[in-house]
Amino acid sequence: MPDALALNHLTNADLHCHSTVSDGGLAPAAVAARAAAAGVQLWALTDHDEIGGIAEARDAALRLGMAYLTGVEISVSFAGQVVHIVGLGFDETHPALREGLRSTRGGREPRAREMAEGLAQVGIHGAFEGALTFVGNPELISRTHFARWLVEAGHCRSVPEVFHKYLTEGKPGFVPHRWAALSDAVRWIRDAGGMAVIAHPARYKFTPNEELALLTDFVAHGGRGLEVVTGSHSAAEALKYAGVAKEFGLLASRGSDFHAPEESRTELGTLPDLSGDLDPVWVALADRVHFPH
Numbered sequence: 152m153p154d155a156l157a158l159n160h161l162t163n164a165d166l167h168c169h170s171t172v173s174d175g176g177l178a179p180a181a182v183a184a185r186a187a188a189a190g191v192q193l194w195a196l197t198d199h200d201e202i203g204g205i206a207e208a209r210d211a212a213l214r215l216g217m218a219y220l221t222g223v224e225i226s227v228s229f230a231g232q233v234v235h236i237v238g239l240g241f242d243e244t245h246p247a248l249r250e251g252l253r254s255t256r257g258g259r260e261p262r263a264r265e266m267a268e269g270l271a272q273v274g275i276h277g278a279f280e281g282a283l284t285f286v287g288n289p290e291l292i293s294r295t296h297f298a299r300w301l302v303e304a305g306h307c308r309s310v311p312e313v314f315h316k317y318l319t320e321g322k323p324g325f326v327p328h329r330w331a332a333l334s335d336a337v338r339w340i341r342d343a344g345g346m347a348v349i350a351h352p353a354r355y356k357f358t359p360n361e362e363l364a365l366l367t368d369f370v371a372h373g374g375r376g377l378e379v380v381t382g383s384h385s386a387a388e389a390l391k392y393a394g395v396a397k398e399f400g401l402l403a404s405r406g407s408d409f410h411a412p413e414e415s416r417t418e419l420g421t422l423p424d425l426s427g428d429l430d431p432v433w434v435a436l437a438d439r440v441h442f443p444h
């Protein structure tokens with residue numbers, strides 16, 4: 152059973168995944184059970200812009216013998232793209248964090264209605280109502296829910312195909328959206344006692360200068376971590392961002408980004424370990440970890 156001293160030796164941490172509280176396919180307790188069955192020793196649920204699953208996730212994790220960190224994945228607009236900032240180890244009752252997340256969730260419904268209008272113009276009707284039938288949390292309607300409905304309705308064969316044909320920039324169902332500012336997201340996490348981590352850095356299509364600006368601004372705002380090993384990275388990308396973490400003095404994180412059993416590229420707890428020359432986020436977060444009794 153993990154304790155504070157064991158954090159230095161712990162390898163199977165999974166600090167990025169989703170539940171039905173955002174766009175995942177399983178309830179928080181079911182994600183916890185799947186993580187525990189896969190041998191995860193330290194776990195965080197990181198739903199998009201939402202912390203409503205934390206109580207259930209923490210109870211389940213501790214009951215299953217996993218150490219636990221609070222988590223969230225916040226959507227941020229930066230240099231014309233969406234960047235995801237993972238928050239770990241915060242106090243989920245902190246008012247500024249709760250209010251910030253509530254305000255950022257508020258933009259999702261009008262955006263979803265606009266997405267449905269875009270799809271209607273290419274002959275796909277009823278997408279808003281259809282997507283809603285896949286939503287677990289009405290404040291958190293996301294592109295993933297549209298994608299699942301478009302597959303069910305027979306417009307595409309798979310979720311990635313829907314993104315490619317309909318839901319990415321320039322496609323009929325894509326609606327550019329202004330999310331939180333990077334400085335706000337990092338501040339909400341830090342004010343609540345947590346650590347901000349840049350999620351899946353290789354996923355963004357930044358120029359080298361834009362990426363440098365992201366890293367520099369993130370550090371200037373007090374961000375401290377970088378996801379190095381994630382379901383979104385190839386081995387080469389993990390190696391590249393291990394170097395970036397060292398160069399920028401950032402702590403390294405590891406997380407599958409698991410969403411749903413049949414959809415996710417990566418299963419919980421099955422990624423390669425962080426390389427031994429990196430400083431893991433969880434050692435620095437030792438006093439924020441909940442340990443099973």
Ligand code: AMP
Nearest residue numbers: 174199226292293294295310311314410
């Ligand atoms: P949203 O926050 O509504 O913009 O939706 C973003 C979510 O869509 C991400 O968190 C992923 O779960 C999913 N997603 C984004 N791009 C793709 C893709 N190319 N294929 C499958 N899922 C994707």
Ligand code: MN
Nearest residue numbers: 169174199295
């Ligand atoms: Mn997602």
Ligand code: MN
Nearest residue numbers: 224235350351
């Ligand atoms: Mn993400």
Ligand code: MN
Nearest residue numbers: 167168224408
């Ligand atoms: Mn994610």
